[in-house]
Amino acid sequence: MLRHPEHQYLDIIRHLLEKGDKRIDRTGVGTLSMFGAMMRFDLSDGTFPVYSTKKVFWKTAVKEMLWFLTGQTNIQSLLRENVRIWTDWPLATYRKATGTQISQEEFEAKILADDDFARQWGDLGPVYGKQWRRWLGADGKEYDQVADVIETLRKNPSSRRMLFHAWNVPELGQMALHPCHMTYQFYAANLNGEGQPRLSLMVNQRSCDIGLGNPFNICQQAALLAMVAQQVDMVPGELIWVGGDTHLYLDHQHLAETVLEREPRPFPKLRLTRRPASIDDYRIEDFEVTGYDPYPAIEAPVAV
Ligand SMILES: Nc1nc(=O)c2c([nH]1)NC[C@@H]1CN(c3ccc(C(=O)N[C@@H](CCC(=O)O)C(=O)O)cc3)CN21
Numbered sequence: 001m002l003r004h005p006e007h008q009y010l011d012i013i014r015h016l017l018e019k020g021d022k023r024i025d026r027t028g029v030g031t032l033s034m035f036g037a038m039m040r041f042d043l044s045d046g047t048f049p050v051y052s053t054k055k056v057f058w059k060t061a062v063k064e065m066l067w068f069l070t071g072q073t074n075i076q077s078l079l080r081e082n083v084r085i086w087t088d089w090p091l092a093t094y095r096k097a098t099g100t101q102i103s104q105e106e107f108e109a110k111i112l113a114d115d116d117f118a119r120q121w122g123d124l125g126p127v128y129g130k131q132w133r134r135w136l137g138a139d140g141k142e143y144d145q146v147a148d149v150i151e152t153l154r155k156n157p158s159s160r161r162m163l164f165h166a167w168n169v170p171e172l173g174q175m176a177l178h179p180c181h182m183t184y185q186f187y188a189a190n191l192n193g194e195g196q197p198r199l200s201l202m203v204n205q206r207s208c209d210i211g212l213g214n215p216f217n218i219c220q221q222a223a224l225l226a227m228v229a230q231q232v233d234m235v236p237g238e239l240i241w242v243g244g245d246t247h248l249y250l251d252h253q254h255l256a257e258t259v260l261e262r263e264p265r266p267f268p269k270l271r272l273t274r275r276p277a278s279i280d281d282y283r284i285e286d287f288e289v290t291g292y293d294p295y296p297a298i299e300a301p302v303a304v
C-alpha cells in the first residue's frame with residue numbers, strides 16, 4: 001500500500017525531535033529547528049490535505065485564506081467570521097501602548113463594536129491581503145498580483161512567471177509580522193492532452209510553526225489551489241510546500257509526541273458546491289468537505 005501522505009508531516013516532526021537545532025527564537029519560547037523541508041500532496045482525486053493525527057479547524061484556516069483574498073488587513077472582518085487566530089498581535093500592541101491588561105475577549109468585543117477603535121488598533125499593517133491584491137509600486141500604482149496570475153493562466157498557461165509574492169521589502173517594518181508563506185507559484189500541465197489541464201501550486205514559506213501554523217497553511221493552500229483551478233477551468237494537480245526555518249516550539253512537545261503515536265486516517269475530499277463568478281466571490285459555504293474523521297484536537301499555546 002502507498003504510504004499515507006500525512007507521514008511527510010510526521011517525518012518532519014520526528015526529525016525535529018531527534019535532530020532539531022535548539023535555539024532561542026524571536027518570541028523567547030525557543031524552538032527545535034531545521035532548514036529546508038518539502039512536502040508534496042497529490043490533490044488530483046479531490047483530496048483535501050487536512051491532517052488527521054490532530055483535529056484541524058479547517059474552516060478557520062479557509063476563512064483566513066478568504067480574508068487574505070479580500071485584500072483586507074484589519075482583524076475586524078476576521079472576527080466577524082469568528083476567527084480569532086490573529087488577535088494576539090494587535091492585542092499585545094494595545095496592551096503595551098496603553099499599559100492596560102484588557103482581556104482578549106474584551107479587546108475583540110471592542111474591535112467588533114467600534115469601527116474607530118478597530119481602525120486604530122485592529123489593523124495588522126500591509127500584510128498578505130494588501131500585498132497580494134494592492135501591492136503599491138514605486139510608480140504609485142496598485143498591483144493585483146492574484147488577478148494577474150489568473151489572467152496569465154487563462155491566456156498563457158505555459159508561462160514561467162505565474163506567481164505572487166508578499167515580501168515587500170520597504171513595507172516589512174509596518175507589518176505586525178513579516179510574511180511567513182511568501183511566494184505562491186503556479187504551474188499548469190497537460191495543456192494539449194485529453195481532459196482538463198492540471199494546475200499545481202508551489203508555496204515557499206520562510207518560517208514555519210510546525211505544530212500550529214503548518215496544519216492551517218497546508219489546507220488553506222489546497223483550498224486556494226482548488227479555487228484558482230476552478231476559475232481557470234483546470235483541475236488541481238499537486239500542492240508542493242517548501243519550508244525554510246521549519247520549527248517545533250519547545251512548548252509543543254506534547255503535541256509532537258501525541259501525533260506521532262497516532263496512525264493517520266484517510267484524508268477527506270473537497271468539493272466546491274458552486275462556481276462563483278470570480279476569485280472574489282467565494283464563501284466558506286462553498287467548501288464541502290466529506291470524510292474527515294480526525295483524532296481529537298491538541299491544545300497548544302501560540303508563540304507571540
Ligand atoms: N507562532 C506563530 N505561529 C503561527 O502559526 C502563526 C503566528 N505565530 N502568527 C501569525 C499566524 C497566526 N496563526 C495561527 C494562530 C493560532 C492558531 C491556533 O491557535 N490554532 C489552534 C486553535 C484554532 C482555533 O481556535 O480555531 C489549533 O488547534 O489549531 C493557528 C494559527 C498562524 N500564524
Ligand SMILES: O=c1ccn([C@H]2C[C@H](O)[C@@H](COP(=O)(O)O)O2)c(=O)[nH]1
Nearest residue numbers: 026178180181207208209213214217
Ligand atoms: O501562516 C503562518 C504564519 C506564521 N507562522 C509562524 C512561523 C513562526 O513561528 C512565526 C513567525 O515568526 P518569525 O519570527 O517572523 O519567523 O509564525 C506560520 O507557521 N504560518
